[in-house]
Amino acid sequence: MTDIKTNSASSRTKQKKQGYWAGVARDGNKMGFWFVLPTVLLLLFIVVFPLLMQLYLSVTWWTPLEGIAWYRAWEVFNWGENYWFQLTDSRVWRALWRTVLIMIIAVPLQFFLGMSLAYLFIDQFPGRKVFYSIMLTPMMVVPAVVGLMFFLLFQGTGPVNAHLGLPSTFSWLTDVNRAMISVIIADVWQWTPLMFLILLAGMLGVPSDQLLAARLLGGSNWQNFFKIILPRMKAVIIIALVLRAVECFKIFDLIFIMTKGGPGVQTETISLFLYKQTFGEFEWAYVAAIGLTILFVLSVIAAKGLAYMAKKSG
Amino acid sequence: MSSIQISNVTKRFGDFTAVDDLSLEIEEGEFVALLGPSGCGKTTTMNMIAGLEEATEGSILFDGQDLSRTRIQDRNIGFVFQNYAIFTHLSVYKNLSYGLEVKKFAKDDIKRRVHAMADRMSISHRLEQPAASLSVNEMQKLAIGRSAIMEPRIFLLDEPLSNLDAGFRAYMRAELKVLQHEFGQTMIYVTHDQIEAMSLADKIAIIDQGKLMQYGSPLDIYNSPNNRFVANFVGSPRMNLIDGELREEENQLKLMVQGGAEIILQGQVKSDFTSDGKVHSGSFGIRPQDIYFGERRASNDIAMKGTVEILERVGPKRLAYLQVLETKFLAFDDQDQLKLGDEVPFFLPPGKSMAFDMISGHRLGSV
Numbered sequence: 198m199t200d201i202k203t204n205s206a207s208s209r210t211k212q213k214k215q216g217y218w219a220g221v222a223r224d225g226n227k228m229g230f231w232f233v234l235p236t237v238l239l240l241l242f243i244v245v246f247p248l249l250m251q252l253y254l255s256v257t258w259w260t261p262l263e264g265i266a267w268y269r270a271w272e273v274f275n276w277g278e279n280y281w282f283q284l285t286d287s288r289v290w291r292a293l294w295r296t297v298l299i300m301i302i303a304v305p306l307q308f309f310l311g312m313s314l315a316y317l318f319i320d321q322f323p324g325r326k327v328f329y330s331i332m333l334t335p336m337m338v339v340p341a342v343v344g345l346m347f348f349l350l351f352q353g354t355g356p357v358n359a360h361l362g363l364p365s366t367f368s369w370l371t372d373v374n375r376a377m378i379s380v381i382i383a384d385v386w387q388w389t390p391l392m393f394l395i396l397l398a399g400m401l402g403v404p405s406d407q408l409l410a411a412r413l414l415g416g417s418n419w420q421n422f423f424k425i426i427l428p429r430m431k432a433v434i435i436i437a438l439v440l441r442a443v444e445c446f447k448i449f450d451l452i453f454i455m456t457k458g459g460p461g462v463q464t465e466t467i468s469l470f471l472y473k474q475t476f477g478e479f480e481w482a483y484v485a486a487i488g489l490t491i492l493f494v495l496s497v498i499a500a501k502g503l504a505y506m507a508k509k510s511g
Numbered sequence: 512m513s514s515i516q517i518s519n520v521t522k523r524f525g526d527f528t529a530v531d532d533l534s535l536e537i538e539e540g541e542f543v544a545l546l547g548p549s550g551c552g553k554t555t556t557m558n559m560i561a562g563l564e565e566a567t568e569g570s571i572l573f574d575g576q577d578l579s580r581t582r583i584q585d586r587n588i589g590f591v592f593q594n595y596a597i598f599t600h601l602s603v604y605k606n607l608s609y610g611l612e613v614k615k616f617a618k619d620d621i622k623r624r625v626h627a628m629a630d631r632m633s634i635s636h637r638l639e640q641p642a643a644s645l646s647v648n649e650m651q652k653l654a655i656g657r658s659a660i661m662e663p664r665i666f667l668l669d670e671p672l673s674n675l676d677a678g679f680r681a682y683m684r685a686e687l688k689v690l691q692h693e694f695g696q697t698m699i700y701v702t703h704d705q706i707e708a709m710s711l712a713d714k715i716a717i718i719d720q721g722k723l724m725q726y727g728s729p730l731d732i733y734n735s736p737n738n739r740f741v742a743n744f745v746g747s748p749r750m751n752l753i754d755g756e757l758r759e760e761e762n763q764l765k766l767m768v769q770g771g772a773e774i775i776l777q778g779q780v781k782s783d784f785t786s787d788g789k790v791h792s793g794s795f796g797i798r799p800q801d802i803y804f805g806e807r808r809a810s811n812d813i814a815m816k817g818t819v820e821i822l823e824r825v826g827p828k829r830l831a832y833l834q835v836l837e838t839k840f841l842a843f844d845d846q847d848q849l850k851l852g853d854e855v856p857f858f859l860p861p862g863k864s865m866a867f868d869m870i871s872g873h874r875l876g877s878v
Contacts, residue, residue, distance in 0.1 A: 409563065410596035412583045414610035414661060424609070428600050 255279055255485035262479050270482070279486035289487060291462065292470035298377070299466065300445045303384045307441060308434075310385070311392030315400050316422070318393075336390040344454030347383040351455075371460050380452050380464050384445065392437055399433030400426060435506065446495075467491065513573040513664040513697055514539040515560065520569035522555055522721075529555040531721040532569070537699065537714075539574075542691050544700045544712035548744070552721040553701045557667050560699060561588050573664060584613075589663030589696075593670045595654035599643035603634060606642050606653055610661040624660055632656040648679045655687075659694060666691075666698040672707060684710055705745055709733070717741050735865075739872040742796050742865060748830060751802070751840050753795040754869055757784060766795050770837025778811040778861030783876025786866075790875060796865035799830065802842035804849070804857050813859040815840070819849050833857060 250267070256277050259270035283289050318329065335343070350357050351369035358367055369379045403426050411421040427434075449468040452458060458465035458473070465473070467487075474484045515537040522530040530552040537543050545553040558564040560571055562583045570577060578586050598606050607628055611621045629635040632652040637645060645653060651671065658666065671687075672680045688711055691698050702708050708715050709729045717724040717732065717740075724744075725737040736742035742750050755768035764781050766774040774795055776784055784793055807814065817833035817840060824830075831849050833840040842857060849855060866875040 404596065406592050406594065406596040407598055410590065410592060410657075411598070411609065411613075413561065413586075413588060413590045414613065414657065415584050415587065416609070416613040417584055420613045424613070425598060425600075 251485040251489060254482045255489055257482050259482045260479050261481060279483050280490065282483070283487050283490060288462070288470060289467075292465050292467045295377075295464065296446055296448070296466040296468075299381055299384065299448060300442055303381050303388070304438065304441045304445055306381070306385045307389045307392045308396075308438060310389045311394075311396050311437070314389070314393045315397040318397055319400050332393060333390045335387045336394070338387065340387065340450040341454055343383055343387045344451040347379060347386070347451075348455045351379045370456050373460060373463055376456050376460060376464050380455055383451055383455065384448060387451070388441060388444070392441060395433060395437040395440070396430070399430040399437075402433070403429045439502075515665065515697065515699075516570075516572040516575070517556075517560070518570050518572075520556070520559060520566045520571060522552075522559060522564060523567045529721055530559070530566075533718070533721070533723050534569075535716055535723065535726060537697060540695050540697055542688075542698045542700065542711060542713045544702055544708035544715045545718060546702055546705060546708040546715050546744075547718035547724075549703055551718045553703075553718050554669060555721075556718065557669060557699060557701050560665070561590050561667055562586055587661060587663050589658035589661060589666040591654045591658055591666075591668045591671045593673060595650045595674075597642045597645070597650050597653055597657075599641070601642055602638070603629070603640055603642050603645065603653060604638045606657050607638075607660055609657065614661075628656045628660045647674055647676075648683075651675060651679075651683060655690065659690070659696075662694075663696070666694070666696045668698065668700045670702055671700075672702075673704075687711060705747065709745075717744060719744075735874075736796075737874050739794050739796070739867040739869075739874075742867065742874075746798060748799050748825075748841055750796050750798050750865075752867075753838060753840075754792070755795070756792050757790060766793060768836075768838050772836040772838040774813060774815070774859070776861075777813050779876075780813075780861040780864040780866050783866035786876040790868050792869040793875065794867035794869050794872075796867060797859050797863060799841040800843050801863040802840065802857055802859060804842070804844065804855060807858055809860065811861055813861060813864075814856060815859065816854060816856050819851055819853045819855060822849060822851060 254267065254270055256274060256279070257270040258273035258275050258278075259265065259267065265272065314332065318325065318332075338346075348370065349355055352358075353365040353368050357363075357369065358365060369375045408421060408425060411425050412418075416424065447468055448466055449472070452464050452466060452469060453472070456464045458469040462470075471484050471487060474480050474487075515535070517533060517535040517537075520530060520533045521528065533552075533556060535543075545556060547553045555564060559566050562578065562581070565579065571579070598609065601609070604625055607625045608621050611624060616624075625638075626635070629638055632655065634645075634649055634652055634656070637649060642650070642653065651674075654671070655668075668687075672683055675683060684707060691711075700708070700711060712729060714727060715729055715732050716726045719740050725732055725741045732741060732745055736745060739752065743752055753766065753768055753772075753774065755766040755772075755774070758765050758767050764776045764784065766776060766784075768774070776795075780795070784790060815833075815835060817835040819831055820834045820839070821832040822829050822844065823832075825843075827845075829844040829847065829849070831842050831844045833842055833855070840857070867873065868875055
């Protein structure tokens, strides 16, 4: 394979530099091996090794509290008990559901807001550049800081209540339903700009003369948006949605600062649940099992999704 | 179908005046070409007619009706873009049906009209294919068909042939003429190619630096240009335009050209130059095909003598560059009688010569 490639690439210069290039091409395989070896070893160490270690621990009762070195975890081998247990563990299912709930509310909201803003920004208007920069700032703020900001905003005596004229006993972050709403608002505030940025780039890629042609043919702005702009942005939209959905699934810092998953476990997402299991309960083997399961399920979904997209776009 | 009255339209972009006090009257069903060099304001004029740009001053009326407050999508104006602006994500069928669909025509009606238009444009076999797969030539047809299917009140074409290969351009030129007859549409056609304008248009509006230079039938413009710009711009090869000072010597009126050449003015062109009595520097114009060699044909034909510098074959004729001191005349040698380096006499018929004022560029005398 490598041989054929190297040969065809140098075929044009072959007559001239035959002797020299021929030698390199023949040695290509060996040389290439040595060139990529360090990278391969590094990758093996930081990806494959932890994964195997995780797999190994996930089928044991091992916990750091008992003073057994991790490589001796086989002594408490449990035949995959963890994997069975997680399926019946309602804490896992609830945390998963809450994560998905945030995702299916926050991501579409970010999408609609981002799309609307992008549509505003394809026109030139005075101060466009300034507003553009302001629009993007939330995205640049460290998520933990965003968490702190909204933590302060949603205090009983905070600006939100003051502004809405609500009493200081009206709580957001400690209320069973409103905590979730607060978290979603914070996430939407932070990540709408990214959606906006990606969608604007996609929208600017729609040829303006085609839009003009569509208008001259009698299409209203609304019709042209759905018939010309949206279909042409399909790829960009899919990328933006997938990107945000995956990111949203991993949401952690924002919630950790705002509610610590509370009140109770009302805003505990899968990441927070795993965190608590890791550093609260020290059930590392169990966490390893859940983590691997999620990785497996998401990989299958992603692969299926990509295959479907590839098939659809021919 | 509409007539269009453009009155005193001016368009400014900041300090730059793109179109300057332009007035045009376009009759219903007429085919008008806006002709001018790049950046002369012809596209801006067309955009204003389409409503894509708003005129700074003046008005544009369609059958006496002002559409400047009508939204673009409700104006029903057909527009063919230079690069066609085909919806490449849709099929050919969907491109053709776009206008009808957004205007909520009945399904059967749309189908019938699309098939009729596809037949007319001979792209029926491509209907179900993606528009992106079409050749440039087919895209051109699709672009015209997509607009024509809406039966627009007027049809605007922005340099529609400039992206085509030479052979198809000639074919499409003829095709456009046929289409215009079939549709009976008022068509406005922007081009910088005078051959396209000459062969297609009923009337040509020549525009330079935002100003209307001349508006008339192709033959009118060719035979009696209003000013020096039009004379210089229209015709291939270009008209000989000899600039010089007018001087009266020994009862003769001469045009003294820098470098020493002089033309002794006679007959019609002489009276043209003196017609307003104030002109001191002028431009003498004559088309290459009006210059002749050999025997003098009329007593007042202006006689010159020049050296044959270059001979260029143009079909059956040859184009001769005649050097008179530092001045160059272009003429046709239609009988292959000239030889390089020969000093030959040649004649300029005064009746076919034109006089222009050097300063204002205006044509002098009877036009």
